[in-house]
Amino acid sequence: MTKYNWGMIGTGWIAHEMADALNAVNGEIYGVSDMNAEQMAKFAAEKKIQHQFKNPTDMINDPNIDVIYIATPHTYHYQYIKEALNAGKNFFCEKAITVNAEQFDEVQKLAADRHLILTEGFTLLHMPLYKQVKQLIADGKIGQVKLVQVNFGSLKDYDPKNRFFNKELAGGALLDIGGYATAFARSFLAKQPTNILTTVKYFETGVDEQSGIILKNDDEQMAVMALSMRAKQPKRGVISGTKGYVEISNYPRATEADITYTADAHTQTTDKIVAGDDTKALQYEVADMQKYIDNGHDDGQLALSRDVAHILNDVRNDWGMKYPFE
Template structure:
């Protein structure tokens, strides 16, 4: 396989897009404007959809099968944006073909699959990252800086909630167990991953309760967790209730508040050591930052990201598995 260690003077990083859905559109709309990046090809099971997507974004190649994208010699990295129940098979096929992959969150529907993907990536010496874009945003970088400087002292408590009001629809992906539906994997992944990023480890103890939909997936899930060092967390997600949608990190000297933390554009520090405020005036959602992180990793010869490593993603998937076991949500392929 061609060595993807790159210098900034080398040819552009060539992306292949697997999916023509909404999340893929959001990613590509920002990736096409990045210097030293090129969206080279897109694939769909429908050649008409692939051609329509390619025309919309000025993409050179449209493929009517995923295998054609995997076999394209002019694609360096594949962005997987399919529904998350398909992430495992799509990403496994891309890695097996020798392609590096940025796969949307959640990486897989369970930890067994997540471990398998990173084992495959390491065996094939190719790059793999879960697209947890939150942690590459400027506001999150600022929060990480405040924590590293101990501006609020030792962290004692976290609260993270993310919820929207959505009417139950048995035909929607969100409520379909065959597609890995439910609040936890769609929204809760942000709250759980944020807590894991702040603390640096998964929880030592976890309790979870959920209200299930008629289809058997969770409409809302509430988790209470105890992390190393006795740090406590309250984490919640909902498809049926609009919530405060914020992350609050409490420390012995103050607190950090991040509104809309999964797509953060601001953060507030209130502390005995002095208050601070950060606002990011970007005009986009911010998906470009994860694409730049992939470029930086490949340029520097890394096969995994330092913030969202294989160990991080597997630990995150294990926590989500623990929560689902407690709430009784089981997907058809797991029975």
């Protein structure tokens, strides 16, 4: 695998984990940028990063940079993705990659036109377990997939000033955690959903606090999702078919899948798949990203992200919820 020069924008908690993954897989990190010079210096020293840039644009334009990674609030992603792609840099973006489908379509086209790799940080798309689960389903072991159920409940501290609840920063459950649930659902539906039923409860700041979402596609497959930012739920996904079902716990970084085979209404047998290491979730992301750059194409990740972005956009349109900057 080729070694690449990565530049990191943002030094929040997920950036710490990504820096460790980059050092483990790539062996080094070229640069970091953060408007807080003191925080950036501390981060750079801790993660052994070679160069510091107070202005992200300066780092993006450094000719030695190959890949830009961003871990900032959603509202900054679109701007820096465009800057980086126009500067000839590949881009790895924490979810949500953009705040709406219009932005997504623009950066997807720009990446294609520039022959660059653009990837969204959905860990579940890179965990080794999912290749085995998808192969099991492709082999017809659980029959025809009929229904996908998926939950994500995060209990955020009550703090109306936190970015999670800030409408100016595209806060709310849908963009913060809904992408994971939607990516899981879309991964096991044969086609993009065409029908959406949804309802929402708003937080006092006007962002979505929790919601229920039902998706259906033209094959009559359905997905049922429940999201919340003020009530903890197990991160659990179930794929149900005519011959059985697969249960996956902690699905964003899953390492185990329990399979129940239902040959008929009265007989059940069980099996289990174990694969991967949840402590290496971001290392899998880094390794895949560098493989995509080596190969000059991804494995369909951006196309799936496109479907997710459009589903999330359609859900918000159904609610009639817009962010102030849209």
